[in-house]
Amino acid sequence: MSKPHWRPAHASDLPAIGAIAARIHPDLPERPEVFAEKMRLYPDGCRVLVAGDEIAGYGFSHPWRQHRIPPLDGFLARLPDDADGLYVHDVAVLPDFRGGVVRAYIADIEQLARASGIATLALVSVYATRPLWERLGFRPVKADAELRAKLVSYGEGATYMLRDLAAA
Numbered sequence: 001m002s003k004p005h006w007r008p009a010h011a012s013d014l015p016a017i018g019a020i021a022a023r024i025h026p027d028l029p030e031r032p033e034v035f036a037e038k039m040r041l042y043p044d045g046c047r048v049l050v051a052g053d054e055i056a057g058y059g060f061s062h063p064w065r066q067h068r069i070p071p072l073d074g075f076l077a078r079l080p081d082d083a084d085g086l087y088v089h090d091v092a093v094l095p096d097f098r099g100g101v102v103r104a105y106i107a108d109i110e111q112l113a114r115a116s117g118i119a120t121l122a123l124v125s126v127y128a129t130r131p132l133w134e135r136l137g138f139r140p141v142k143a144d145a146e147l148r149a150k151l152v153s154y155g156e157g158a159t160y161m162l163r164d165l166a167a168a
């Protein structure tokens, strides 16, 4: 089998994406329509990991304001005109296909951000993945009261993190 690789997600990938999300994030469920909306609003940020004939993972990102967190399982309605960050909404890969594969997705997103004149990547780290994101250059940000309130829905230990693309 050829090496797993990332490619743009299509609407026909939604059932596979939903099945992976239900398996990897049973406590953070999101409706297929919510994934579909992100694909419509910002297809460039939505990618799937292909391994042979199988979809083994997905990544969803879109422009957003720094220090703001879009609602989990909520519609974005539209992308902000004044977006100053590319927000990595979720990356999930089936256990058998893990082993550093998120790095290539983030490299694609970094390139996309640079091409769009966006100098910062953002995300909410969950389930103790903070060291993984730190290795990829993200730094935890001290959350203000509004941000802390929003982080609660992501569970214990959720951390808002930023990566400055201008930094070395």
Ligand SMILES: CC(C)(COP(=O)(O)OP(=O)(O)OC[C@H]1O[C@@H](n2cnc3c(N)ncnc32)[C@H](O)[C@@H]1OP(=O)(O)O)[C@@H](O)C(=O)NCCC(=O)NCCS
Residues within 6 Å of the ligand: 024, 090, 091, 092, 093, 094, 097, 098, 099, 100, 101, 102, 103, 123, 124, 125, 126, 127, 128, 129, 132
């Ligand atoms: C995040 C993810 C896509 C990364 O995939 P990957 O690039 O192939 O990386 P790996 O899974 O090999 O993980 C890299 C490191 O992070 C650690 N890690 C990954 N997920 C973790 C978790 N849920 N809890 C604790 N550590 C975790 C791994 O143990 C590994 O550490 P090591 O290098 O010291 O062995 C994949 O681990 C995944 O789908 N995790 C579940 C969903 C998730 O947490 N998504 C991120 C939401 S912010």
